[in-house]
Amino acid sequence: MFPAPVSEQGLEDIMLNIKKRFANKPKVAIAGFGKAGKSSLFNAIYGENVVKVSMRTDETAEAQTRERFGIDFTDTPGIGTGKFSFEKVQQMGVFDRQHVVIHVLNGASAISAEDEQLHELIEQSEAKRITVVNKVDILDEQEQADYAQSIMERLGLFPRDFFFVSAKKGIRIADLIQRIVEILPEAMRDAFIAEQNADLALKEKRIRNVVYSKAVICAATAAIPVPISDIFILTPIQIAMIVTIGCFHGVEVTKERALELMATLGTGVGLREVARQLIKLVPGYGQVVSASIAFAGTVALGETANAWFKKKMKIEAEELLQIFTKTAEQAKQDYQGYSQRQVQLKQQLGELRKQLDSGTISQDDFENKLLELNNSQETKKSDSADV
Numbered sequence: 328m329f330p331a332p333v334s335e336q337g338l339e340d341i342m343l344n345i346k347k348r349f350a351n352k353p354k355v356a357i358a359g360f361g362k363a364g365k366s367s368l369f370n371a372i373y374g375e376n377v378v379k380v381s382m383r384t385d386e387t388a389e390a391q392t393r394e395r396f397g398i399d400f401t402d403t404p405g406i407g408t409g410k411f412s413f414e415k416v417q418q419m420g421v422f423d424r425q426h427v428v429i430h431v432l433n434g435a436s437a438i439s440a441e442d443e444q445l446h447e448l449i450e451q452s453e454a455k456r457i458t459v460v461n462k463v464d465i466l467d468e469q470e471q472a473d474y475a476q477s478i479m480e481r482l483g484l485f486p487r488d489f490f491f492v493s494a495k496k497g498i499r500i501a502d503l504i505q506r507i508v509e510i511l512p513e514a515m516r517d518a519f520i521a522e523q524n525a526d527l528a529l530k531e532k533r534i535r536n537v538v539y540s541k542a543v544i545c546a547a548t549a550a551i552p553v554p555i556s557d558i559f560i561l562t563p564i565q566i567a568m569i570v571t572i573g574c575f576h577g578v579e580v581t582k583e584r585a586l587e588l589m590a591t592l593g594t595g596v597g598l599r600e601v602a603r604q605l606i607k608l609v610p611g612y613g614q615v616v617s618a619s620i621a622f623a624g625t626v627a628l629g630e631t632a633n634a635w636f637k638k639k640m641k642i643e644a645e646e647l648l649q650i651f652t653k654t655a656e657q658a659k660q661d662y663q664g665y666s667q668r669q670v671q672l673k674q675q676l677g678e679l680r681k682q683l684d685s686g687t688i689s690q691d692d693f694e695n696k697l698l699e700l701n702n703s704q705e706t707k708k709s710d711s712a713d714v
Contacts, residue, residue, distance in 0.1 A: 371500050372503070461492055461494055565589065572633050630651075
């Protein structure tokens, strides 16, 4: 008895779970007084001018939310003005609805009693707070030190609780993004990372974690000497990887679109197309793929998909194959470094297959446990990286 392939419904469920993860958006507010540079900071994070910047403190008359940057991002108006008083903030429950509140202090002005009041208001809310001093580009080292001392004395914060940025010059905006990622609920981090454009290196690192975690799973699957078609297990994992990478680039990826890329690379992947043909010609035949090939092929497929989505799927097939081939060769060399993790996964996957063969678990149970194992490996890889 051979394990059955992942069902169409099982594959749809995997894709649905991925899309739900990226649709789970956190809420972030930027709070501060007029001229603190809230709108400029908002723009710096988005990577484009989506909020009108004005010298008038009451220009932004009401809280604005943009469903971008992977979040419902709220830019509060100049708190303390007649149009957006402390009382109105409390009545609206602005901060209580947020996961993160960025408290922006104006580096060009001394900390005021109103700044202290706003700080207390944020502290009393359920949101996580990040305090930044904007306009660091106009402060010298001594002025920064003096301002930091004032924050510690008046707001009761330690140096680790705040940092200096410049929305205008882009100074430490990437640090701000990483701080937001650190304090967001884990389930919302990918959605946040996916849409932001201020720290592309962070996005690339996360995508690479996904690619290599999937490659390790595929290698462990292929390493088990069971006479079944590995294509039935590898393909759903690889499709899930492609869908995830597409989501990081804001591309809606269907199963058909993922298969389109895999088909384009068919001659390079080799093992996949050969397996399909043998299955068609010889009923019951299973193509066993070596662990190193499964690892290298999955890494190459992931890196190629990343390049494909970056360019909005406007790359010629020949260029895609070149990317795939070059990456696969490098991945074969990298494979040995993942052997220890592959041994552990081989044992876990082998046990799952035995349970399915013996009827201890159903096909649905097998698919769910495979997904859980896949996600757990991806999380471990992500947690081991610095984000």
